[in-house]
Structures are given as C-alpha cells and as structure tokens.
Amino acid sequence: MTRQDSIRLSGTSYAVLGLVRHLGRATPYDLKQLIAESLDNFWPVPHTTFYAEPTRLAAAGYLVEEQEPGGRRRKVYELTDQGRQALERWVADPASAAPVLHDEGVLKVFLGADPSAVFGARRDWHETKIGELERHLEGIRFALDGDPPNRGSLEGIAAALAAGIAFHRTYLTLLDEQLADQGP
Amino acid sequence: MTRQDSIRLSGTSYAVLGLVRHLGRATPYDLKQLIAESLDNFWPVPHTTFYAEPTRLAAAGYLVEEQEPGGRRRKVYELTDQGRQALERWVADPASAAPVLHDEGVLKVFLGADPSAVFGARRDWHETKIGELERHLEGIRFALDGDPPNRGSLEGIAAALAAGIAFHRTYLTLLDEQLADQGP
DNA sequence: ACTCGTATAGTTCGACTCGAACTGTTCCAA
DNA sequence: TTGGAACAGTTCGAGTCGAACTATACGAGT
Structure with missing residues (x-):
C-alpha cells in the first residue's frame, strides 16, 4: 500500500x-x-x-x-x-514554468561595477565551457557511431549538450555586443 | 559597536x-x-x-x-x-559566479515531452513578456525626457530592462529554431 | 600481500531560501 | 461611512543547498 x-x-x-x-x-x-x-x-x-x-x-x-x-x-x-x-x-502537460536566469555579473554591473571588467572575465569562462561541452559531445557522438546499447539515452544527452552549447554561444555573442558598446 | x-x-x-x-x-x-x-x-x-x-x-x-x-x-x-x-x-572584484539557468521546459523535453507543444507554449509567453518590458521601458524613457530627479536610478533600470528584452528576444529566436527543426 | 593515492560513493548538518497564506493599513469612491 | 481594492508587512514550515566529512573500492608500484 x-x-x-x-x-x-x-x-x-x-x-x-x-x-x-x-x-x-x-x-x-x-x-x-x-x-x-x-x-x-x-x-x-x-x-x-x-x-x-x-x-x-x-x-x-x-x-x-x-x-x-x-x-x-x-x-x-x-x-x-x-x-x-x-x-x-x-x-x-505542455505548460511549463517560466525560465529563470541568475546572473551575478549583471547584478554587479547593475550595482555599479565596470562592465568591461565583469563581462570580459565572463567571456573567457563561456569559451572554456563551450570547449568542455564540445569535447563531451564529440565523445558521445563517437559512442553513437559504435553499437548503441543505450542509444536513446545518449541521444537525449547529445541534444541537451547541443542546446547547452547553443546557449553559451548566444551568451557569448550578447557579451561581445556589450563589450563593443563600451570601451575602445 | x-x-x-x-x-x-x-x-x-x-x-x-x-x-x-x-x-x-x-x-x-x-x-x-x-x-x-x-x-x-x-x-x-x-x-x-x-x-x-x-x-x-x-x-x-x-x-x-x-x-x-x-x-x-x-x-x-x-x-x-x-x-x-x-x-x-x-x-x-570582476569575478562573478557562473550564470545559472533553470528551464522547466527543456527539462520536460529531456524527459520525453513533445518539443513543439512545450516550446510553442513558451514562445507566446516570451512575446507577452517582451511586450510588458517594452511598455515599462517606454515609460522610463518618457520619464527620462522630463526632469531627472533620480536620473542615475532610472538609467540603471532602463539598462536592465533593455538587457532583459534582449535576453527574451534571443530566447525567442532559439525557440523558433527548435520549432523549425521539428515538424511543419 | 601490502599500502598509498586517487576516484568513487554516501552522509550529516545547519544555515539559508522560498512561497503560501495570512494580517493589518491606507486610500478612495460610492 | 463604509466597503473594497491596493498597499505593506509578517509568519511558518517545508524545501534547498553547499561545506565538510566519512567510508569504500581500485590500481599501481613495491
């Protein structure tokens, strides 16, 4: 029971x-x-x-x-x-809660920090992250080329990784725009 | 003390x-x-x-x-x-914690939900949100055209609003790409 | 066989976070 | 003058989180 x-x-x-x-x-x-x-x-x-x-x-x-x-x-x-x-x-149920973003960098800038300093540091972080995710994704793709015992699982993970990479790339673009609007 | x-x-x-x-x-x-x-x-x-x-x-x-x-x-x-x-x-200190995103929609899709249904619903939400933020931003801009007693404050808010709008627009683009990748 | 280091696996604790639900206050129009 | 809407504030308990810690397994070198 x-x-x-x-x-x-x-x-x-x-x-x-x-x-x-x-x-x-x-x-x-x-x-x-x-x-x-x-x-x-x-x-x-x-x-x-x-x-x-x-x-x-x-x-x-x-x-x-x-x-x-x-x-x-x-x-x-x-x-x-x-x-x-x-x-x-x-x-x-197709309804889902609104996406929520927490970004300490934007908070700092809002409170008066230097945008180039904060966003510059952040930029590098995203690049590193993208590198990691890409390496991981390549590994998964390689596995998928072999025999697929847990194919479904791997495909889901691959999709999530691809979306993650897209997200960080987009973030990078946004940051670069901000950085361009600023300094020299 | x-x-x-x-x-x-x-x-x-x-x-x-x-x-x-x-x-x-x-x-x-x-x-x-x-x-x-x-x-x-x-x-x-x-x-x-x-x-x-x-x-x-x-x-x-x-x-x-x-x-x-x-x-x-x-x-x-x-x-x-x-x-x-x-x-x-x-x-x-220019260092800031990594941005963190919580998106229940992606979670649902990861767990097997129909992407078109989830993302379609989400799309509309973002459009509404953008509308709200734009209206709010317009209000602020109007206030800025008048006398600026609390000018600094309003500018910070305007910047945050603009960034928020950019964020939701980007999200919208990403969603549309996903929806296009799927069926008609 | 042993033992040291590293990776794996699991837990405890207490501070913090959050949202639902509720109470109280002020304002304003009928 | 009173009733409702908007404004303002609080309580509470469940949930969440991360730091720090313990314990187990594995493997390379001896």
Missing part, C-alpha cells in the same frame, strides 16, 4: 523520477553521473539532492527503495506505478 | 546592500518596488527575502535598522560603513 503523504513535487522531483525511469534501477550516484554536464545546464541539481530527494519520493510512494546488504550499502531505487503515472501526467 | 556574527553574504545580500545604498533610506517594500521587472530578470528575489535579509544584515552590522513608531511601524534601513565597504569590495 503506497503512502499518500501528499508531498509537493518540484521540477527536481520529476527530474529524479525521469532519470530513474530511464535507468530502470538507479542509485543516487548513477543519477548524478547521468546528468553531469548535460541536463545540468538547464536544470542544476546539487548532488546532495540526489540522496535526499529519492528518500522523500519513496516515502510518498513514488519510488521503491532497496538497500544493498553489504559493501557500500547503497540505496537502489525503482519507479512505482504511482511514480510512473505522476511523471507521465506532468510530461504530457 | 558593530557585531561580527560573520554571516555568509550571497549575491542577494549585496543586492540588498546596493539597493539600500541607492535609496539612502529604504523600507523592504521600497526595495521590492525598485527591482520589479528590471533587475528581477537577472537576479530574482522573492519579496519575503526583502523582509528577512535586511534583518540578518542589520544583525551583522551591515545595515542599521530603525522602526517607525506609529502607523505601519515599518522598518527603515540605512547602510553602515561596514556595509558600504563590503559592497564596494564585492563590486570591485
């Missing part, structure tokens, strides 16, 4: 349910590994949440929790019907 | 300090009004934080807190030297 503690489900909750559905059986660490560098660009989840949130979801009946008897005694999660249904309902 | 409870200062803390510096004397409600629709695009601050955070900052010596004797008994804040120095030090 699943419990109905009627907890609130956030985007992060659904992210956890979705990742568990994807892996079938997953430990918190698996979840963390899955999204590093891909989904993380659009929906950051601190790693501690992957330990806390599944426990919450299991208590409310969306997941089942098992613990390995020996070794690291890791907890392994699987979706329940209730979890699957909640996830499907949420995914089917 | 200012207390040194050595609290952690987040971007939001500095935002509060900066807004108080800007206004000279400010109530929480003033702060909230100041950033609605402008800074909010890059550094969202829930309104309750404008009640809690200044209290925290005052306890640690960054602000002084006074309470109106009658009426609404509002609390009024002013910057201390300690607060001013902390703010200046932070603003002078």
Whole structure:
C-alpha cells in the first residue's frame, strides 16, 4: 500500500523520477553521473539532492527503495506505478514554468561595477565551457557511431549538450555586443 | 559597536546592500518596488527575502535598522560603513559566479515531452513578456525626457530592462529554431 | 600481500531560501 | 461611512543547498 503523504513535487522531483525511469534501477550516484554536464545546464541539481530527494519520493510512494546488504550499502531505487503515472501526467502537460536566469555579473554591473571588467572575465569562462561541452559531445557522438546499447539515452544527452552549447554561444555573442558598446 | 556574527553574504545580500545604498533610506517594500521587472530578470528575489535579509544584515552590522513608531511601524534601513565597504569590495572584484539557468521546459523535453507543444507554449509567453518590458521601458524613457530627479536610478533600470528584452528576444529566436527543426 | 593515492560513493548538518497564506493599513469612491 | 481594492508587512514550515566529512573500492608500484 503506497503512502499518500501528499508531498509537493518540484521540477527536481520529476527530474529524479525521469532519470530513474530511464535507468530502470538507479542509485543516487548513477543519477548524478547521468546528468553531469548535460541536463545540468538547464536544470542544476546539487548532488546532495540526489540522496535526499529519492528518500522523500519513496516515502510518498513514488519510488521503491532497496538497500544493498553489504559493501557500500547503497540505496537502489525503482519507479512505482504511482511514480510512473505522476511523471507521465506532468510530461504530457505542455505548460511549463517560466525560465529563470541568475546572473551575478549583471547584478554587479547593475550595482555599479565596470562592465568591461565583469563581462570580459565572463567571456573567457563561456569559451572554456563551450570547449568542455564540445569535447563531451564529440565523445558521445563517437559512442553513437559504435553499437548503441543505450542509444536513446545518449541521444537525449547529445541534444541537451547541443542546446547547452547553443546557449553559451548566444551568451557569448550578447557579451561581445556589450563589450563593443563600451570601451575602445 | 558593530557585531561580527560573520554571516555568509550571497549575491542577494549585496543586492540588498546596493539597493539600500541607492535609496539612502529604504523600507523592504521600497526595495521590492525598485527591482520589479528590471533587475528581477537577472537576479530574482522573492519579496519575503526583502523582509528577512535586511534583518540578518542589520544583525551583522551591515545595515542599521530603525522602526517607525506609529502607523505601519515599518522598518527603515540605512547602510553602515561596514556595509558600504563590503559592497564596494564585492563590486570591485570582476569575478562573478557562473550564470545559472533553470528551464522547466527543456527539462520536460529531456524527459520525453513533445518539443513543439512545450516550446510553442513558451514562445507566446516570451512575446507577452517582451511586450510588458517594452511598455515599462517606454515609460522610463518618457520619464527620462522630463526632469531627472533620480536620473542615475532610472538609467540603471532602463539598462536592465533593455538587457532583459534582449535576453527574451534571443530566447525567442532559439525557440523558433527548435520549432523549425521539428515538424511543419 | 601490502599500502598509498586517487576516484568513487554516501552522509550529516545547519544555515539559508522560498512561497503560501495570512494580517493589518491606507486610500478612495460610492 | 463604509466597503473594497491596493498597499505593506509578517509568519511558518517545508524545501534547498553547499561545506565538510566519512567510508569504500581500485590500481599501481613495491
């Protein structure tokens, strides 16, 4: 009998349910590994949440929790019907919360910092980031050329990576425009 | 004697300090009004934080807190030297934390939602938002054409609004590209 | 076989954050 | 003169986060 503690489900909750559905059986660490560098660009989840949130979801009946008897005694999660249904309902609804951006650099400039200094530093960061994501994406593409055991998974990650790269490129363009409007 | 409870200062803390510096004397409600629709695009601050955070900052010596004797008994804040120095030090440092984006729509698509449905709905939202911001910006520009009592303030807000509009436009472009890549 | 370093895996804690819901105040028009 | 809308402020508890820490596994060199 699943419990109905009627907890609130956030985007992060659904992210956890979705990742568990994807892996079938997953430990918190698996979840963390899955999204590093891909989904993380659009929906950051601190790693501690992957330990806390599944426990919450299991208590409310969306997941089942098992613990390995020996070794690291890791907890392994699987979706329940209730979890699957909640996830499907949420995914089917095309409405989504407005995107939210947190940019400390713009805040600094708003509070009087020198735009060239702040945006200049930021520029380099985006370039580095793009490099990382591209390298990662290449790796995935290479894997996709071989045999595809987990093809679907990799394709989703590739799409997220491509979108992430597009996002950072756009940001770079915007920054360069700002920098051009300023200094010499 | 200012207390040194050595609290952690987040971007939001500095935002509060900066807004108080800007206004000279400010109530929480003033702060909230100041950033609605402008800074909010890059550094969202829930309104309750404008009640809690200044209290925290005052306890640690960054602000002084006074309470109106009658009426609404509002609390009024002013910057201390300690607060001013902390703010200046932070603003002078060109390094800033990486921008962070939260986009539930992309999350949904990542988890298997229909991209056209999700992005289509989102598209309209951005258009509405741009309209609002543009109307607001026009208002500010009109005010700037008149006499400028608080000119500096308004210019900062105008800049933030312009950047916000640019951001949403860019997002719109990206969404349209995604929608074009999909079906008809 | 052993042991040291590194990578992997997991947890605890407390401070902070957030939003829902509520209360109180002021203003203004009917 | 009173009732409703807009304005202003607060409370509360659940949720979120990151720093710091512990523990386990693996592997290279000895």
